[in-house]
Amino acid sequence: MIALTLLLAAADPSAPCVRALAAAPGMACVEAGRGVVLAEDESEARRLAAHAVGAEARFAQGFSGAPAPYAVIMAPSASARNGLRAAGFQHVLSWPAPRSFNEAARSSLEAGARRFAASQGMTETQTRQVVERALSQLPTPEAQAALDAGMVPHELGHLWFTAAFWPDAAASETEAPRHYGGPGPDWLDEAAAVVMEDEATADQRRDQFRALMRGETLPALGPTDGRPVLLDLAGFLRRDHPGLARAVSVAPDLARSGGVGVSFTPAGAGPAPATLERLFYVQARVFSDYLIRTSAPAVLAEIAQATAGGQDFETWLARRGPDLGLPSSLAALQTDWDRFARNF
Template sequence: MTPAQTEEVVARALSQIPDAKAQAALDAGMVPHELGHLWFTHAFWPERPETEANAPRHYGGPGPDWLDEAAAVVLEDEPTAAQRRDQFRALMRGEMVPAIGPIDGRSILLDLPGLLSREHPGLVRAAAIGPEVAAKGGVGVSFTPAGAGPRPDALERIFYIQTRAFADYLILKSGRAAILADIAQAVAKGDSVEAWLSNKGADYSLPVSIIDLQHDWEQFAMLL
């Protein structure tokens, strides 16, 4: 990214933070979110190197991108969680959400197998700054612009919204607040989510296959 492009991104970010109160509100959601990514990786992959030859690419740690993101969004403050839920409902009604822009969000939100298998939509952008962060040290924070921007930006925001709602679904259906940790423990040992459902889904009052999970998810999503 050129200096001019960097200045443009920073200017756009700052333009969406008009005062100290808005900055504090943003921090209340963003800081625990980013810590969630770090804690998730250290809890379930403490000994694994951050990069391995021929390993699948991931947005955060070694875990599936949706699970890594779920571990982050469930730590956000309540106003941020409420906003994501409101946006989920609006997209399900076919409305345009200003922070996302014109896109058929409903079909994406209903595609649960897609969420469980796809790369984080921001992976390409994050990977581009990875070498620079690694060379300089520290932690890199990537800003996702709001508004009717490019489709990748819209898909990133929908990814967060869908992950928040799916985390709610798992917690409500199972009655277990720590269900994401239970899934992560199995995945860290080499199980797929499909295998975990087959072995443990019934114990958590969940369907035991991805197909049945999709059907149950559709019913849940339409009633939100």
């Protein structure tokens, strides 16, 4: 009797994994809250599903709602992607398999190191040493798994956020998700994604913020004084995402490798685009903390709602700021942010 029940359950054509596997046969499927994860094997699918479920909980808290049905799938074919959409999975997030993840990061690192060596006229032996040193920076499998815990929720956050507040734009998105350039202001789009990340990633960004505010340089960012950039709120609020140019110029899978790469920037040339991009995430994390702690857990949702309705942030702040415990002008917000950032 139990076996029969299981058989019937497995054959239920409306079950999410049954629908998903009809579109992408031969994969392992695990249900994850409102979505499914399809991977090469079940343990990998379970691992990613746990990250997605964590993101759903944070989305419910920050955006007061459930995301539209979604599928996370490793290396989908075009027909699998289309089939999943037709089967009702509004968002299809392509996720690189761990192996290709590593290979993409490796070849990117090696190419960068070789370019650098060539530009310095190095010998073959010196070039080999530079390449070896660069490759030794590659994250271990454990470190990559930790990256997924932040990045799967982050990428889902971009998709869910756009669909929740700009449904027309989300519906017209037919290709792989663009990391940047949703209809909302870039800072808000990025803040919505960053607040989906797991606690470990969030704390790492907060620690980086504090270190930069103390005037320390971080190996992950290179020799940059990040403090003036972090304090410049007006710049943050109007800035185009610093990753935009890079996102356009490199393969999407590489963009998702977490920015692993070697960049050789001459000292004194100002922050490189990759550095600005990492500062942008750090700033988005702590500015979100500031807004949430000062006002309310769902404040980003309220700002998004107003923005989607055609109101800019400054107008929203003047109207709603005082009720929420926030300053009512951008100038006053800058002053308050300065105080918060220095005491964070």
